[in-house]
Amino acid sequence: MQEPGQDNAAASSTPIHRSFLAPTQDFPRSPRHQSLQCRWEGCNSSTIFRREADILRHLKTIHVSPKAYPCPEWGCNKAFGRKDHLRAHRRKCHGQ
Numbered sequence: 001m002q003e004p005g006q007d008n009a010a011a012s013s014t015p016i017h018r019s020f021l022a023p024t025q026d027f028p029r030s031p032r033h034q035s036l037q038c039r040w041e042g043c044n045s046s047t048i049f050r051r052e053a054d055i056l057r058h059l060k061t062i063h064v065s066p067k068a069y070p071c072p073e074w075g076c077n078k079a080f081g082r083k084d085h086l087r088a089h090r091r092k093c094h095g096q
């Protein structure tokens, strides 16, 4: 008969369970912020919108209404809200 070392037994009975029972610190709650991002095709805005109203305004002003500067190149149906964007696009995509 081998007797288990008393010391070992004592050591193994160290109150490990306590650490399991210890009340967890404030559980890191991830506040469910609505994170809305524009998924408009071709939009490279990385803005995270907090409110739906904000993204709607973005969509409206950037994508829906002001296609004030459509690309005049044949077959290209891009349009831009700003003239300099159109110009940059034409330079980049059409070599003009």
Ligand SMILES: [Zn+2]
Binding pocket: 038, 039, 040, 043, 044, 045, 058, 059, 062, 063
């Ligand atoms: Zn967008």
Ligand SMILES: [Zn+2]
Binding pocket: 071, 072, 073, 076, 077, 078, 089, 090, 093, 094
């Ligand atoms: Zn174009």
